[in-house]
Amino acid sequence: MRRLGVACLLLLLLLSARVPRSCARDTTPDSGFDCCEGDVLLLLDSSGSISFYEFSRMLHFLSDLLRPFHVGRGHVRVALVQVDTEPRVEFDFDAHSSQNELQDALLRTPQLRGDTMTEKALLLAQRLLWRPAGQKAPPRVLLWLTDGVEPGNVEGPISALHKEGVSVLAVSTGHSNYQVFSRAVTPPIKQHLYFVDPDYMDIITKDLREAITDLICTECLHVRDVTSHSALLHWQAILIGGLSHYELQYGETESNSDTYRKLTLSPDHTWTEVTDLQPDTHYGVRLTAHTPYSTHSTTLSAGFTTLPDLICTDCLQACDVTSHSALLHWQAILIGGLSHYELQYGETESSSDTYRKLTLSPDHTWTEVTDLQPDTHYGVRLTAHTPYSTHSTTLSAGFTTLPDVFYPTTVMVSESGPDRLRVSWSPVQSGRVEWYRVEFGPIPRGDVRSVTLSRSQSSVLLTQLQPDTHYLITISAVHSSGQEGAISVKACTEEVLPGVHDLGLTQMGFDSVKVDWRTQEQAAGLQGYWVKWETGGSSPSSSSSSRYLPAQTLSTVLTHLNPTTRVCVSPVYRTARGEGLCCTTHTHTAAS
Template identity: 30%
Template sequence: MLPWTALGLALSLRLALARSGAERGPPASAPQGDLLFLLDSSASVSHYEFSRVQEFVGQLVAPMPLGPGALRASLVHVSSQPYTEFPFGQHSSGEAVQDAIRTAAQRMGDTNTGLALAYAKEQLFAEAAGARPGVPKVLVWVTDGGSSDPMGPPMQELKDMGVTVFIVSTGRGNLLELSAAASAPAEKHLHFVDVDDLHIIVQELRGSILNEMQKQQLRASEVTSSSFRLAWPRLLTTDSGYYVLELVPRAGLGAPRRQQLPGNATDWTWAGLDPDTDYDVALVPESNVHLVSPQHLRVRTRPAEPPPSAPEEAGPARIVISHARPRSLRVSWAPALGAPAALGYHVQFGPLRGGAAQRVDVPAGRNSTTLQGLAPGTAYLVTVTAAFRSGRESALSAKACTPDGPRPRAPRPPPSAAPARGP
């Protein structure tokens, strides 16, 4: 039997080893990924609702394996301007993240969700901003359902990057709009729940997030009509093997393509592809150290983009009447922005109440002319027509009035005849 001092020393050593093991963070088998919480922190959410959402997110993340080699979490507030409460990598345990969420202050302001989504794409999920390449990325958006700005396009850009989107609405959101914003299928990624019942979905949502993170999945993003980008979690190392990527057109109309990549690679972009075509992709990890199963994916390129149309031929955008005199006035016009240059203009004018119309031709490069020989105090219809090389003409009309002229003087009576004088 060990003396009490030796036994105490052994127990202390075991505790120290246990603590050091805990400080090393999650085990090597822990899932990797970046998890972003987007919270509605605007004035449309009451302080009570915000506190319940804080509690919900804290419960959701507390038991998750966070650390440099596992999950990383970040929190962004939706307000008039997006605000990062903490970025990826700042906290390395679920308890630390829970504490940071608990002490977060509501920002108030407008609900500019679209602005916050664009901010998340550029400042957090982009590799240029320090995001880890090749790891799953998940967005959990907790909202009361409204947005002050359009959020569809930036949300689609995030999904095109490969971000999986979960949405939790506290019951006032538009079902169709939120279903389109969530990742497909919507029934697995969209939850409608009262703010006081958020605890009901904690376990289910946490399991869905961890399942997404644990997927050793080949993903496609940045799909265009002629290219797409592939990304996958880190399955090998430089010393443990290499990858072979295979690309085969589904219809069998083209030759298969193959690319060998080092074991530390986590992405590759295929270019020079045909538009609107299905491609079968295989990622084959080759390793003598351990067996890693191949992964397969089917990607369809976007349809070919139509060629840019020629600028539309358009007449003057605006007519200005100035320098109006009883018998003349000046006509000026502004060509339409972006329209092809006109070969010239002709200006037609005539009295509104009937009368012969006259025409003045104006060469290209000039945008004004003076109309002469008008009648005082008369309303005229003035039409400026632009003529183009195609033979097409485009016109714009405006009304113009000449002021009254000076009144004519009354004729003087003839001088009376002098009386005749007699002899």
């Protein structure tokens, strides 16, 4: 019986690997978050349905999200529970008492790559967040971060958390059931539920941080978008209509509070801008909510320092430089209104008149420049324009793009067997590449193995593989500079297909026989057996007949046979037929 080949799916996945040149990040908490107090539990999906790259993006997103908060007792306590086959507490609320400790723990979190047992993880989170009835406790927030694949039956644990006063927020980076997540989060859904691509998680950082702030910083006066001459003040609504009003006082802290400037604001205000400030000066702010016919008033206070007029020379930085792109970061200089930034960049050897130009809104603090030439030095100028002003501030920087990273563009898989795969790639660039690294592991989980090959090799035979298993294979070209370029494929090994042996025919009557057989071993993928025979002798009406039998059946009786009938039995597996056997019956004799 002809053995059918196993069909394998090859999916080319180009991976852009690069050596990052990251900007230094300040882990000093923002003074505007001094009054925040609460417990934030991170429920992080660490299952095998999430790629290593996506998991890394999630960790960096959480790092940026939590960076402004003061960490520790009396401020914001953070715990991390990983969702896995057996969910585990990566660290509890009292594990870290500083922002530096928290950042280090977050970015070192290993991926577990098991099953998505979210329900069990929520029960574990519920125990960490539990507080005795009647005990006064700071606000509690659960932030669920997942790719949305098979969340399971989460409604029970989520409902219990809601009843205990825990606010639930969710971020999904992939396949998601909106109904499940919208029922899980605490209203308002628009502020507490986000669907985002892993590559662009930074676009929700500000909104999500403000949602958390609104929950755990309930009595705060926030100072934002501070420049050298202005600042924005934000607060949660305290007053509702009527004759109520806010009184805002602000001034230099070194001056007498009697000299503070005063503003009266209507009760529907939740923010205002203070202007005409002095640069590099510390200011104090007091916001008092007045209600008529009441002897009690609520006062919030805050402080901030304006930026110096002379902007630092390194405030414009080029980060994550590759051969064709770079990220530009700068400190905020403008806020709102009709202000804008003008960005100019080009090769330093060219005239500045040929520089490309971009116009950016005042809320920008970074942008990416692309379509650059490899191994080329670029100059950048960022000018902050303010309407009705004759003065503009210009920042400048320079950077050199990396040389081009060469890597294979074509991958082929051949010699597929139950325990082996041959992988070949092209083109081979021995003059540009130092060596190749081939990494391979079963999907969705399993040990990843690695093979190192010389620059001249273009293929490798991977052995000791599991049968009938999909593998992710990545070929990385490593350059002397440390840069890497990689390409990946998915390929599958063949199924083990044991054949039939000991086929026997026993005559049961004038035109009937019993067919018995055995297989070499009971393979996991065995589906059943095809039995085929001829009927009708040599007459014009002769024909072939067949019968399909389940895997547990090892015999059958055939009737109405001609004197010499050829009987064949072959096993059927999930992907192909195995090797079969045939025998011929003879009139009034034992089967041959």
